[in-house]
Amino acid sequence: MAATSSGPSAISSSSYPTKRDQLYDYCATIPGALFNQEDLENLHIARDTKELMQICQELVSNQLFQLLQWDGDVCWKARPQDIATKLTTLSRDELLVYQCVESLGTTGIWTRAIRAKTNLHDKSLNKAIKSLETSRLIKSIRNVKNPSRKTYMLYHLVPSEDIAGGPWHDENGEFDIDLINTVADLIWNYVHAKSWVEAPRIKGGRDMADAIKRRKDAVAAAAAAQQTPPTSLAAALELPPSPRFKPALGPSNRVLIPYPPGYRGYPNLPTISDFVRESGVVMVEIHEADLKHLLDNLVYDGRLERMGVGGHMYRSVRPMEGEEDVGPGNGLAEAPCGRCPVFVLCEEGGPVNARNCVYFEEWLKT
Amino acid sequence: MAQNLSELCTLLVDDLYGGLSSTVFSVLARLGRLPLNALKHHSDLSAKQLKHALVVLIQQHLVLHNTSEDEETTYYEVHWSNAYALVRSGKIIKLCEDRFGESAGGIISNLLLLGHAKVKDLAEAYNVAVKKHNEIDPEANHINGEGLPNGVGKDTHSNGAGSHIRSVGELHRILNELIQAGYVRPVRDIHFRPTADITADAEQIVKREKFPGGIKGPKGKADFAEEVNNLKRKWIEGDDEKPVTNGVKRRPANGYAPQSHKRARLNGASNGVNGHFDSDSDDELTPILDQELVVRVNYDKCNVGLRNQQLVTLAARYIGETTATVYETLLTLLEQKIPRCHDEYNEFEDEEAELKALPSITLFQVVNALDPELDLSAGISLSQDVSNGTTGDNTPDATDLDGIGGYTNGVNGSASSTPNTARDRMKYAEQHLKLLAEDPRKFILRAGGRGGGEWQVNFRQLTNKLVQFEIENTIMARFGSLAIRLVRILCDKGKLDEKAVANIGLLKQKDIRSTFTAMQEAGFVELQEVPKDTARQPSRTIFLWFFDQDRCRRVILAETYKAMARLIQRANVEKEKIQPLLDKAERTDVVGNEDKYLLAKERQILRLWRSTEEKLLTQLGRQDDLVSILRDYGVS
Incomplete structure (x- = not known):
């Protein structure tokens, strides 16, 4: 029977095992690849279709091949040898569950979906899952979209991003707050450094900080000398009027001023993305969509603001001294009433009122 | 809210006009519109006392009255906004002083004190004042002495000296100026x-x-x-009264420009000759006002001025002081075209029509009106400046890479252009305006190219931002920065369930729950239930968080009214505590001889009390700022 055909397949045609190994070895060289009947026939390992079918059947029953359907055609996929060995020892139920989990790949499968597909009883299903887990064939993963659903996946696979979440999730599928805050601070510092220019030195070498200090000294001196209101004395000394805000100063202790209008050098998504990648803080790849998500939150926090047409550039919101944690505040927020826990009860003649208020007492003392 | 407001207003009336007026006011505030009989019944006052109080209240525009044609009864009701405005007097006086000089501030202060007055009577009062110097002072001080209307008690003290009007002509000139500007209006x-x-x-x-x-x-x-x-x-x-157009027409005729206020202020009262010269030359042009004309302060217009101040503060916070000054100039120019913050008689069909109707100001106008002393090159990076000489290698990218480059250029720029030439000023002013337009808050909008570039201000949008800004400030101070992120997410995306908020905000669900609950308790966020079926079981219901700006605004407004009332009450308590000492200090023999008659310890106590009261009143003024933003700047 060997005489009719030629080539290497003809030589080894006498023994099934070798043909089987040949076919498996070839398919296993490309992990995850699918082969249909035509592909395998073109290898000319089997003599004819019938023999090929026979070989494939044997491989499938040895768990070395996974039988799949693609576009209505039957096709096969090679499994790693060690897993195949483990699989041969499994019970029928376990095998059924394993195939179910395997079919979903890196997306994982919900336990209820397994039950629906396998039609197994709850008890036997749980037993099968448990034994598969202990023999390290499947593992439980956390689905970010549905954290309450018990989801399983093959042990050696890494969950895909839409299941495990992006770079901001830790291994448990929860947000890694520390990482997020670190990267956020990093980005803010980067953007801030590129958002404002330090004001030139004031004529005569008088620095803003210097001026403020002198002003403070003068006021202190005035207060020490006598009880005249400090404002009038400051005016008498011809100091500049006290500014409404105390902007945070730049590295050289001078006020930060804006770039001229039309400036296009504010950082945008690609430049920030490059910066984060180069900084090496995050080990995994950060997609621009993930970064945009973080930037959006910096905008929500009032730390960055969008600039330019369509808001594609980012600028830091001009920081003010003393606003870091409490915000700019207003008349209500700063008064004792604005934070009073018993404000609702407070009324003239009531148990709490302006006369006996302890918070006022405290506030007026400071 | 009504209860808090009525408590506050009653306190204000009590403070300024005494117990009788406030008793009547309080009855009307609590019970609403009443005829005299009912008022008598509820207040336990005699008809004579009642009429006495009503005269005062009506004179001050704190109570309105109506007699319908068919029935003879007259009904009385309180005028809420005017009663509240008592707390704002100090700010209004300061505003007018800054704009129109100290004398104008004095007139405004007197008008506020009197409610409304005939021009003739005002003139008489001032003529008396010139002759008998001492008699007007206690009266002018009355409003200060009471303290409450003037958040900045000390500043107004200078009124006494500055508010003297030297001639009837001068009075008419200033009054006319105030009427033209809309700050004072004839009463009908x-x-x-x-x-x-x-x-x-x-x-x-x-x-x-x-x-x-x-x-x-x-x-x-x-x-x-x-x-x-x-x-x-x-x-x-009124048909005849068109203050806006009148003002504009008059201006080119005598070369009157807004900076003349500034000049008047800078020179001050010390430069008497100058002042007289001004008033004389103006007398010929200014029509003498009708002696019988009754005038009062126009709160609507004052709110426009105060709103501008708030916007300037916002610009100073987010861009810088110099730019804010340019903005202030532009807003002051615009002010002449805006009689009130929110025109209820002139609703626009849609936003586009409204934008079209917005008045505009050109670059030339701004540059002309700018204080010539102001160094326009400050507060803006000049890295692209032509006068720099090094523009060739100075593309934005270069400065972007090298922050220090931008800084050194800045030095050159400012050094070479310290005395800003006219051309430079124009250029710098334009840069500042563009900066304002480029800011994400959209302080101004470009409207066209006429006159070096026309600019508009979309007040409605900005007012909305101011309101949102104050709401967020309040939330931030009370619930921390996490709450702000949550609120902004809800503003941006609408109604969301907890999980969606957590996902968008990169937060853990359990971390945000407590913040949401606390905010809900305070009334800042709300929860919407969406049942999945008719059974409405909680387990089968979706809960969506949402943020309602208008609701928040009302909550904070009501709380602010209440807090303001508490501040006034506390100030009264503090005063009560040392009343005997205050009586002593105010004795005629003690005034002026404090060192002689008061013990060191007593002086110390007085000083302490003064600083306490100042603290309370400053806070009152700041809360009034909040109220004006939340209520008066035209959020409908």
């Missing part, structure tokens, strides 16, 4: 009537004259509403 009978009655009358007349066949269909309704509005406007503002 209708101003003493409640709005509801005016509307009812207007509707009746329009119905009788224009719609004898009845109002039909939606179009008829709309026409009717417009007619009523027109009639009301005619009644309230």
Whole structure:
């Protein structure tokens, strides 16, 4: 029977095992690849279709091949040898569950979906899952979209991003707050450094900080000398009027001023993305969509603001001294009433009122 | 809210006009519109006392009255906004002082004290003041002495010296200037009537004259509403009085420009000669006002001025002081074209129509009006400046890479251009304006290219931002920065369930729950239930968080009214504590001889009390700022 055909397949045609190994070895060289009947026939390992079918059947029953359907055609996929060995020892139920989990790949499968597909009883299903887990064939993963659903996946696979979440999730599928805050601070510092220019030195070498200090000294001196209101004395000394805000100063202790209008050098998504990648803080790849998500939150926090047409550039919101944690505040927020826990009860003649208020007492003392 | 407001207003009236007035006011505030009989019944006062109090209250425009034609009874009701405005007096005086000089501040202060006054009477009062110096002072101080209306008690003290008007001509000139600017307006009978009655009358007349066949269909309704509005406007503002256009027409005739206020202020009262010269030359141009004209302060216009101040502060916070000054100039120019923050008689169909109707100001106008002393090159990076000489290698990218490059250029730029030339000034001013337009808050909008570039201000949008800004400030101070992120997410995305908020905000669900609950308790966020089936079980229900700006605004407003009342009450308590000592200090023999008659310890106590009161009043003023933003700047 060997005489009719030629080539290497003809030589080894006498023994099934070798043909089987040949076919498996070839398919296993490309992990995850699918082969249909035509592909395998073109290898000319089997003599004819019938023999090929026979070989494939044997491989499938040895768990070395996974039988799949693609576009209505039957096709096969090679499994790693060690897993195949483990699989041969499994019970029928376990095998059924394993195939179910395997079919979903890196997306994982919900336990209820397994039950629906396998039609197994709850008890036997749980037993099968448990034994598969202990023999390290499947593992439980956390689905970010549905954290309450018990989801399983093959042990050696890494969950895909839409299941495990992006770079901001830790291994448990929860947000890694520390990482997020670190990267956020990093980005803010980067953007801030590129958002404002330090004001030139004031004529005569008088620095803003210097001026403020002198002003403070003068006021202190005035207060020490006598009880005249400090404002009038400051005016008498011809100091500049006290500014409404105390902007945070730049590295050289001078006020930060804006770039001229039309400036296009504010950082945008690609430049920030490059910066984060180069900084090496995050080990995994950060997609621009993930970064945009973080930037959006910096905008929500009032730390960055969008600039330019369509808001594609980012600028830091001009920081003010003393606003870091409490915000700019207003008349209500700063008064004792604005934070009073018993404000609702407070009324003239009531148990709490302006006369006996302890918070006022405290506030007026400071 | 009404309860808090009425408590506050009663306190204000009590403080300024005494117990009798406040008793009557409080009855009207609590019970609403009442005739004299009912008022008598509820207040336990005699008719004589009641009438006495009502005269004062009506004179101050704190109570309105209406006598309908068919029945003889007169009904009284309180004028809420005017009663509240008492707390704002100090700010209004300061504003007018800054704009129109100290004398104008004095006039405003007197008008606020008097409610309304005839020009003749004002003139008489001032003539007396010139002769008998001492008699006007206690009166002028009365408003200061009481302290409450003036958040900045000390500043107004200088009024005494600055508010003297030297001649009738000068009085008329300043008064006319104030009327032209809209800060002072002639009083009409209708101003003493409640709005509801005016509307009812207007509707009746329009119905009788224009719609004898009845109002039909939606179009008829709309026409009717417009007619009523027109009639009301005619009644309230008058046909002959058009302060806006008058002001503009007059200006080119005598070369009057806004910076003349500044000059007046800079020179101050010390430069008497100059002042006289001004007033003399103006006397010929200014028509002498009708002696019988009754005038009062126009709170609507004052709110426009105060709103501008808030916007300037916002610009100073987010861009810088120099740019804010340019902005202030632009807003002051615009002010002449804006009679009130929110024009209820002039609703626009849509946003586009409103934008079209916004007045605009050109770059030339701004540059002309800018204080010539102001160094415009400050507060903006000049890295692209032509006068720099090094522009060639100075593309934005270069400075972007090298922050220090930008900085050194800045030095060159400012050094070479310290005395800003006219051309430079124009260029710098334009840069500042563009900066304002480029800011994400959209301080100004470009409207066209005429006159070096026309600019508009979308007040409605900005007011909205101011409101949102204050709400967020309050939330931030109370619930921390996490709450701000949550609120902004809800603002941006609408109604969301907890999980979606957590995902968008990169937060853990359990971390945000407590913040949400706390905010819900305080009334800042709300929860919407969406049941999945008719059973409405909690387990089968979706809960969506949402943020309602208007609701928040009302919550904070009500709380602020209450907090303001507490501040005033506390100030009264503090004063009460040392009343005997205060009595002693105010004795005529002690005043002026404090060192002699008061012990060191007593002086110490007085000083302490003064600083305490100042602290309370400063806070009161700041809360008033909040109220004006949340209520008065035209959020409908």
